[in-house]
Each structure stands twice: as structure tokens, then as C-alpha cells.
Amino acid sequence: MTSEERGERPPPSRRIADQLRAAIQDGDLRPGGRLPSERELAEAHGTARNTAREAIRILAEEGLVDRRHGSGVFVRERRRALRFGAERYSRRLREKTGLSPYRAELAKQGLLPRVDCVSIQRVVAPTEIAERLRLPVGTPDVVRRENWYYASDGASEHPVQVGVTYVPWPIAEGTPLADSANLGKGSLYARFEERGHRITRSREEVTARMPSHEEARGLNLPTGVPVLEVLHTGIDQAGHPFEVTRFVMRADLAALDYDMAVEETDD
Amino acid sequence: MTSEERGERPPPSRRIADQLRAAIQDGDLRPGGRLPSERELAEAHGTARNTAREAIRILAEEGLVDRRHGSGVFVRERRRALRFGAERYSRRLREKTGLSPYRAELAKQGLLPRVDCVSIQRVVAPTEIAERLRLPVGTPDVVRRENWYYASDGASEHPVQVGVTYVPWPIAEGTPLADSANLGKGSLYARFEERGHRITRSREEVTARMPSHEEARGLNLPTGVPVLEVLHTGIDQAGHPFEVTRFVMRADLAALDYDMAVEETDD
DNA sequence: TAGTGGTCTAGACCACCAT
DNA sequence: TGGTGGTCTAGACCACTAT
Known part of the structure; x- marks a missing residue:
């Protein structure tokens, strides 16, 4: 009391x-x-x-x-203009607009997007990632692609989110996924389709927490602003997971928007 | 710098x-x-x-x-044991377990649930709620039901989340929704079905923020713990929204888990 | 009762911003 | 340059927890 x-x-x-x-x-x-x-x-x-x-x-x-x-x-002025939903993975949307979902959402808000691929490495998958990719033991290698997403109103530019994507090495090998910052027309999911993995289901695990010391500095976060952490798993037409992305986003600028059928669960 | x-x-x-x-x-x-x-x-x-x-x-x-x-x-010990997903609205799950989704999730974790309906009122819908319920102007009345959700490990009990549900008055009128803390077998969504509204789609808008002064006290939140805020809209077989619930949950105890088909978007 | 965190005082100097 | 927040000192007393 x-x-x-x-x-x-x-x-x-x-x-x-x-x-x-x-x-x-x-x-x-x-x-x-x-x-x-x-x-x-x-x-x-x-x-x-x-x-x-x-x-x-x-x-x-x-x-x-x-x-x-x-x-x-x-x-403080409350904005939270940006909404990211599951439709960001839709092929239909991808083909219709030609824009990546991040760029499409920012364009809707009259903001200028910038995406910076800061690193592409071949690494051993962290446990959490390996579990979700159902990697067989003994083949823990993945490509790790780290992207920073910025928004600009013309005057000043702010970092909005970080996305780290993990792709099993056998899927990435020999494709731009393994080494190119520029993934070409249709970007990430078009390249996966060429390798035979069409995204069919998306699993998203959402939490919130205060930013780490490094995140607070990197995202230029004011005090009192938490981050949303989204662990996204892309699942193909055969029910196999083929990529995992961890997004960390400023909770004062970004929100998530999910629209789902309810009775579809099969458990 | x-x-x-x-x-x-x-x-x-x-x-x-x-x-x-x-x-x-x-x-x-x-x-x-x-x-x-x-x-x-x-x-x-x-x-x-x-x-x-x-x-x-x-x-x-x-x-x-x-x-x-x-x-x-x-x-601080990091727990975050509780995961709430879209399947919580599934009729199949409801009929199979006989448990409300909150009770089912806590049972899975070996915790004792308690839900306390602290108030039921007839009020004018806040703008944000009226928009999502697509209430015609001039009929802004809704039933507002406030529930507090607790978890106990046998020794001590913690508040986990607050849920405030808004139901258009014409739907609630004359049913337990309008005045009964105990909604009877099948709980909330069973009562909606009896009124002709079967939940078919669920829209969830997710944000995170630091708790208000009152929330920090009510949820007994330690410093440095944000809240997840989920604005859930239930949509029936005819595509009409029939209830909106705002959940505010401790982000250190709860997480959200969404599993969705990707190509289903119809825009 | 001893030790802990919670709060406060009345100063001081520094770093930053606008004019 | 004057006003702002950022940091620090060397105390003090209070409220709480454990023993």
C-alpha cells in the first residue's frame, strides 16, 4: 500500500x-x-x-x-502514424503497387522512406531463430541480413525500426539473398518464390519492452518510449518455415494492424 | 551527438x-x-x-x-510466460475446452486465473470506439464492461491485464451482456451468437506505451515495464463489427501470438 | 535495531541553445 | 550572453524490511 x-x-x-x-x-x-x-x-x-x-x-x-x-x-506530441499489418507480405499487394510494404505505408502518410541494409553475414543461427526455422541439428548456418528503416518528413529523418532477417543457408546460397544489399524487383519475397517458397502463412510473436542501451542510442529514442518487438516467421505452401525476421520498432511511431479470419485455426 | x-x-x-x-x-x-x-x-x-x-x-x-x-x-527476472493469440476467439476451441481463452492459457502455464468484472455501464461510446463499431450518428449508446484479469501461482496473485468491452446497445439489450457479470456457459461469444453475430474476423490494432499513472498503480507495475494496448474488433459473418475490446496488458508478463494466412487480403 | 531505499536541501559547475 | 537542462556534492531525515 x-x-x-x-x-x-x-x-x-x-x-x-x-x-x-x-x-x-x-x-x-x-x-x-x-x-x-x-x-x-x-x-x-x-x-x-x-x-x-x-x-x-x-x-x-x-x-x-x-x-x-x-x-x-x-x-510530447503523440503521433504513431505508421501502421504495419500482415498484408505487408501479400503478393497481390506487392505486384499491384510495386512498392515494398514499408515504402507503401510511408507513402500513404506522405513521408519519405529510406531503407539501409547495413550488413549481410553468414552466421550460426541463435537458438530462438533455429527453433522457429526448424533447422536440423548440424546445419545451423543462416544468412543474417540487418536492415535499418528511416522516415523523413522532408526536413529531418528519424530511424523507425530495425529488421534482422535470418534465412537458412541452403535457401540463400547462390542467390542475391546471400550477398546483395539490393534484392532487385519484388525484393525479398520475390526471391523466395524463385527458390520455391511462396509465403502462405505468417506467424508473428509480439512483445514490448524498454529498449536496451544500444537500441535507445541507435534508434535515437527519447526517454519513456518502449519498443515493439515482432518475431515474424514466414511459412511456405508446404507448411515449412523459410525465414525469420526480428523487428524492433519505436512504439511511439509505429503500430501493428492485424486482420484475421477466426475459425481457420486447425488445432 | x-x-x-x-x-x-x-x-x-x-x-x-x-x-x-x-x-x-x-x-x-x-x-x-x-x-x-x-x-x-x-x-x-x-x-x-x-x-x-x-x-x-x-x-x-x-x-x-x-x-x-x-x-x-x-x-529482474524475465518471465513473459503468457501468450495470447487470435485463436482465443475460435468457437472450435471454445467448445472443445469449455474454458475462456484467458483461463485456457493460464491453465497451460500451471497458473490459477481469476477474472473480475468490475463494472457494467450504459455509456456514450468514445469516438475511437464508435468509429470501429460503425455506429450510426444519433445512436451512440453502448454497454461498457470492464474486466480485470489476475494470475496466481498459488502463493501470490498479480493483475495481468484489463479488458474493456463495448457492445452496441441494440445488441446487448435484454441479454446478460447488458447487466450480468456472469455471462453463463460459453461466455461472451456464445451470447453474441445467440443474438445472430458469429465472430468471423478479428481486427487487432497493437501498440505499446508506458502506463498512465493510474494504470501503473492499478496493474501494480514496476518501473521500466511498458504496457501492450490491443484494440480488438469482432466482425460477424455479415462483415459487421459487433464488439470492440481494449486490452491493456503488462508487457513483462504477456505476449501476443498471431498465426495468419497471407494471401487472403481482399483490397 | 541496523541497513536499505525514498526524498530533500542548498548550493556548484558544466553543456547546450537561442539570441 | 543568459537561460536552460545535466550532473554532482555532502550532508539530512523518513519509511520500509529484516532480524
């Missing part, structure tokens, strides 16, 4: 945070608007600066405000 | 945090294990206690450690 639940007065830092939070939620402080400075808050409440600072920190952890060194503290 | 990226030495609080993080990731500090106290860390690094405390705070925000007032700081 917390002090608040017992009806006691919360400590000053909490009370200042509560008051600012209410002002944000009531619209007295508008998105993009600036909060009073730490020194102003401290004086207004008759506390030390550290106490006002603690209040700001509480709000930052909740993802409600952005702190900008040298400028001030601002009410 | 941060000071670290310029090759400068990070400030003492960061360096202490980096060192502890490495110890956790290398396994020198095991899950459940206790970190040195703030006073010990401060002395060991020749800093003020507040500086050591700041280091601990950085790790807490990353979700790596739990702080327990009066006891110490402990390496």
Missing part, C-alpha cells in the same frame, strides 16, 4: 508531477508547449531545484514530456 | 550504470541477485550517494532491476 492509497499527502516531487500531469491532460499545457523551467517550478513551490527536477523526471518516465538540453521541457 | 559518441568519458553515474549493466548481461549478477547498496556503490566509486543512486535509476528505467524499499536492488 502506497502513502497515497492510505490518504496521506504525497511528497512534494509527486505533488508537482501530479499537478503538471493534470495540466497536460486537461489541455492547459498543449502538446508541443513548454513547461516552466526547473528553477521556476522550484521557486513557485518553495522547494529545491532537485525536487522540481524529480517531478519532471517522473513525467519523462511516463513518456509525457520531452526534455531538450538547453531549451526546456515540452509536452 | 552524445559525449560518448565523441569518445569522451561518460559522467560517473553513467559509468557506474554501464559497469553494473555489463555485470548483469555477463551473468556476474544473476537474475534475482542483489546489487551492492547505494552507499556501498558510492564509496566504491568515490562519489556521493546520489550519484550511485542515479546509476541505479538508469538501470531501473531500462527495466533491468527492481528496487525494493528497505531491502535492496535486485536483478
